[in-house]
Amino acid sequence: MLRVDALTVRFGGVRAVDNVSFELAEGERLAVLGSSGCGKSTLLRAIAGLEAGDGTVSVDGTDLTHAAPDHRPIGLMFQDHALFPHRTVEQNVAFGLRMAGEADRARTRRVREMLALVGLEGFGGRQIATLSGGEAQRVALARALAPAPKILLLDEPLGSLDRHRRERLIDELPDVLQETGTGAIHVTHDHDEAFAIGDRLAVMHAGKLLRVGPPSDVWAAPASITVARVLGHTNEIVDGSATVVWRADAMIVDPTGSHEATVDRVQFRGTSYTVRLRTPDGRMLRFLLDDPPAVGDDVRFRIDPARVLRFD
Amino acid sequence: MRTRLGIGAGGAMMLLPILFIGLFFLFPVGMVVGRGLGGEGLDAVDELMRSSRQRSVLWFTFWQAVVSTVLTIAVALPAAATVGGLSDRGRRVVRALVTVPFVLPTVVVAGAFDELFFATGLDTGAFRLRHTVWAILIAHIFFNYAVVVRVVGTAWAGLDGRQAEAARVLGASRWRAWREVTLPLLRPAISSASAIVFLFSFTSFGAVLILGGPRRATLETEIYRYAVSRTDLTGAAALAVVQLAAVLALVAVSTWLERRRPAPIRMARSTPTLRSRSGRWINTVVAGALLGVPLAVLVERSFSTGTGYGLGHYEALGTRVRQLPAPATTALWNSVHYAVLATALAVLIGVVASVVVVHGRSGWRRLFDLGLTLPLGTSAVTIGFGMLVALDEPPVDFRTRWWIIPVAHALVGVPFVVRTMVPLLRSIDPSIREAAAVLGASRRRVRREIDLVIGARGALVGGGFAFAVSLGEFGATSFLPRRPDDVTAPVALFRLLSTPGDLLRGQAMALAVVLMVLVSVSVFVIESSHGTTEGSL
Numbered sequence: 001m002l003r004v005d006a007l008t009v010r011f012g013g014v015r016a017v018d019n020v021s022f023e024l025a026e027g028e029r030l031a032v033l034g035s036s037g038c039g040k041s042t043l044l045r046a047i048a049g050l051e052a053g054d055g056t057v058s059v060d061g062t063d064l065t066h067a068a069p070d071h072r073p074i075g076l077m078f079q080d081h082a083l084f085p086h087r088t089v090e091q092n093v094a095f096g097l098r099m100a101g102e103a104d105r106a107r108t109r110r111v112r113e114m115l116a117l118v119g120l121e122g123f124g125g126r127q128i129a130t131l132s133g134g135e136a137q138r139v140a141l142a143r144a145l146a147p148a149p150k151i152l153l154l155d156e157p158l159g160s161l162d163r164h165r166r167e168r169l170i171d172e173l174p175d176v177l178q179e180t181g182t183g184a185i186h187v188t189h190d191h192d193e194a195f196a197i198g199d200r201l202a203v204m205h206a207g208k209l210l211r212v213g214p215p216s217d218v219w220a221a222p223a224s225i226t227v228a229r230v231l232g233h234t235n236e237i238v239d240g241s242a243t244v245v246w247r248a249d250a251m252i253v254d255p256t257g258s259h260e261a262t263v264d265r266v267q268f269r270g271t272s273y274t275v276r277l278r279t280p281d282g283r284m285l286r287f288l289l290d291d292p293p294a295v296g297d298d299v300r301f302r303i304d305p306a307r308v309l310r311f312d
Numbered sequence: 313m314r315t316r317l318g319i320g321a322g323g324a325m326m327l328l329p330i331l332f333i334g335l336f337f338l339f340p341v342g343m344v345v346g347r348g349l350g351g352e353g354l355d356a357v358d359e360l361m362r363s364s365r366q367r368s369v370l371w372f373t374f375w376q377a378v379v380s381t382v383l384t385i386a387v388a389l390p391a392a393a394t395v396g397g398l399s400d401r402g403r404r405v406v407r408a409l410v411t412v413p414f415v416l417p418t419v420v421v422a423g424a425f426d427e428l429f430f431a432t433g434l435d436t437g438a439f440r441l442r443h444t445v446w447a448i449l450i451a452h453i454f455f456n457y458a459v460v461v462r463v464v465g466t467a468w469a470g471l472d473g474r475q476a477e478a479a480r481v482l483g484a485s486r487w488r489a490w491r492e493v494t495l496p497l498l499r500p501a502i503s504s505a506s507a508i509v510f511l512f513s514f515t516s517f518g519a520v521l522i523l524g525g526p527r528r529a530t531l532e533t534e535i536y537r538y539a540v541s542r543t544d545l546t547g548a549a550a551l552a553v554v555q556l557a558a559v560l561a562l563v564a565v566s567t568w569l570e571r572r573r574p575a576p577i578r579m580a581r582s583t584p585t586l587r588s589r590s591g592r593w594i595n596t597v598v599a600g601a602l603l604g605v606p607l608a609v610l611v612e613r614s615f616s617t618g619t620g621y622g623l624g625h626y627e628a629l630g631t632r633v634r635q636l637p638a639p640a641t642t643a644l645w646n647s648v649h650y651a652v653l654a655t656a657l658a659v660l661i662g663v664v665a666s667v668v669v670v671h672g673r674s675g676w677r678r679l680f681d682l683g684l685t686l687p688l689g690t691s692a693v694t695i696g697f698g699m700l701v702a703l704d705e706p707p708v709d710f711r712t713r714w715w716i717i718p719v720a721h722a723l724v725g726v727p728f729v730v731r732t733m734v735p736l737l738r739s740i741d742p743s744i745r746e747a748a749a750v751l752g753a754s755r756r757r758v759r760r761e762i763d764l765v766i767g768a769r770g771a772l773v774g775g776g777f778a779f780a781v782s783l784g785e786f787g788a789t790s791f792l793p794r795r796p797d798d799v800t801a802p803v804a805l806f807r808l809l810s811t812p813g814d815l816l817r818g819q820a821m822a823l824a825v826v827l828m829v830l831v832s833v834s835v836f837v838i839e840s841s842h843g844t845t846e847g848s849l
Contacts, residue, residue: 069481070484082477
């Protein structure tokens with residue numbers, strides 16, 4: 001349905017988006033995971049028509065590369081929402097319908113539907129300034145969905161929410177998108193969010209899409225050390241010519257283990273502890289342990305070979 | 313215990329602005345109002361309003377101000393859009409360039425336009441501009457262009473560009489997104505700029521006097537005519553009362569409109585820019601033609617000696633001509649001298665007053681706020697006229713003293729200092745003060761290390777404005793009788809301009825150029841202190 005081909009966006013000499021190609025099927029949700037500054041917002045802006053670049057963007061075979069943002073069947077939900085502060089909730093949600101020339105009655109009905117969909121019945125008359133972060137986020141979602149775009153682009157939509165609300169919306173967002181049958185590209189820096197929302201996962205780094213595939217496949221086989229790092233494999237040692245990486249939950253304390261290190265710091269993290277170890281050669285490693293050793297202890301450990309990634 | 317600013321010292325400090333505003337503003341203006349309303353005065357107002365000439369003067373004053381405002385907004389709004397989209401540095405340069413016209417002496421600008429009309433043959437004939445309402449309107453656009461570019465351009469730069477982008481993604485065309493999202497968000501800035509432009513056009517004096525010719529009169533020039541030419545002080549007072557009432561009504565309306573402002577707009581990461589290169593070019597051409605051409609003609613004429621180009625007119629400034637009580641160089645020296653004194657006075661009083669407005673007890677705070685806003689809304693002509701009628705008897709027989717001129721100028725300059733300092737002091741995040749206190753600074757030390765250091769930039773900017781305003785002040789000065797040696801440069805320039813004859817015109821142009829250069833220097837001092845004047849006048 002959506003097809004992006006060799007898309008490149010330059011800012012001065014920097015390629016913020018570098019030769020990106022992918023396809024999005026009807027109703028599919030693609031999560032784009034990358035650290036801040038990797039070009040994922042720019043990718044969305046280019047697809048929406050807010051940023052000019054090389055390459056092509058087409059929807060259902062229609063080339064939209066040179067179409068203005070208002071002539072694309074694509075919605076965008078902005079980071080921090082970008083709601084219109086001078087309009088009420090209802091007027092915000094109705095805006096796109098008004099632009100599409102929808103009749104008054106149909107518009108009112110649709111606005112009510114959308115507000116119900118995001119769980120904000122009765123909020124129509126509220127001023128934007130009176131909304132909480134979570135409410136504003138829902139209004140932004142309703143506003144973006146109201147004109148029924150074929151594809152919705154979501155730019156870190158849950159970034160400004162507290163943890164509790166985020167969890168709730170990670171749960172609800174796929175349902176809402178499912179219900180409206182909207183295809184979506186969901187950009188985030190949080191891998192849990194990306195796994196939960198995406199049918200497929202794309203890992204972005206320095207303007208490039210490094211790996212695209214089902215989340216479980218990408219997780220199991222990151223294919224490159226950069227992707228592994230983006231996915232949270234932060235522990236790293238060099239073993240001969242290879243680099244070995246693993247996540248914080250892959251360590252097993254074992255008196256017969258082949259590695260030894262000193263406990264440097266212990267942080268309580270609720271369900272477990274983050275333990276920082278210093279190896280004899282001065283390297284810092286981080287592990288999640290349910291039963292932490294004391295600071296200053298020497299511990300022996302091994303690493304679950306099934307959860308270690310080796311890159312030559 | 314932390315040391316508090318002693319009540320005695322604080323009280324003494326507060327006395328200074330109170331005495332100054334009271335004696336040189338409230339008392340004179342009160343005398344004018346008393347004279348305009350009291351006894352035979354009320355009859356005078358009544359009589360004025362019955363006279364068809366005065367009714368038409370009032371009507372003309374009003375409609376020319378409305379038209380000036382609408383035209384200024386129309387011409388300057390695209391420029392504000394372009395400025396809003398520039399980088400910080402580019403914006404500062406453009407702001408400095410358009411601010412020069414704003415603070416140029418009215419007499420200089422009027423002279424420049426008058427000369428432009430002569431030079432282009434627009435002084436007579438079918439397309440005559442000289443001595444028409446068009447001349448007045450064009451001059452008002454010239455002066456107030458900067459107000460719109462500064463106020464609206466800054467607001468524009470502060471907008472969140474993603475809101476307009478959100479509208480685009482939701483299907484709005486470029487124009488529709490501008491009309492439905494950007495424009496409504498700019499409305500507070502546009503209406504406050506409009507109120508300022510209207511006020512300035514309504515109380516415009518020098519431009520109307522010179523460019524409007526003998527037949528066009530506004531309330532301001534009419535007060536001048538009554539007081540100075542006809543020496544009918546009661547009639548002039550009655551006119552001044554009408555003027556004050558109109559200005560007060562305007563201030564009330566604009567305050568009411570400001571109260572209805574929507575919730576504050578979140579600060580932006582990206583700005584809705586006017587990306588089109590052609591838009592930028594059109595703005596440059598319009599601004600160049602409107603702001604640059606008259607000043608270029610002015611400079612060209614000042615060097616043109618009839619037989620070619622040379623410094624003849626500048627050299628002539630040193631010799632006294634019949635129309636002036638002293639050589640023009642003496643007038644220039646006087647103006648600089650007065651401007652230095654007026655600036656020092658305005659900064660001193662303005663700083664004290666600003667501190668009271670921001671930190672004083674609530675009662676004092678409100679009183680000071682009001683007392684300091686009034687001179688801003690009162691026309692210079694009313695102030696000069698008030699000093700003329702009020703300060704004429706012992707123990708306050710001041711009107712013939714030379715120092716009354718810098719005092720009058722300081723009165724006009726104080727609001728500029730306060731207007732730049734108060735927002736700056738208010739903008740200091742309380743947590744900075746708290747941080748200083750936690751780091752061991754006493755209350756007094758906090759004030760010195762934080763408020764004064766940050767406020768100093770505001771004082772510099774306000775002082776720069778006060779200096780420029782004093783150099784070009786004409787309205788109030790023209791009412792104050794002086795010894796011949798005390799004449800100021802704008803008054804000398806006005807006399808040279810009102811005398812027919814090529815020789816004196818050349819001298820007038822040279823004098824105007826010197827004044828323009830002096831004022832431009834102070835503007836660049838203002839703008840070089842980065843970031844402090846954003847959004848202020």
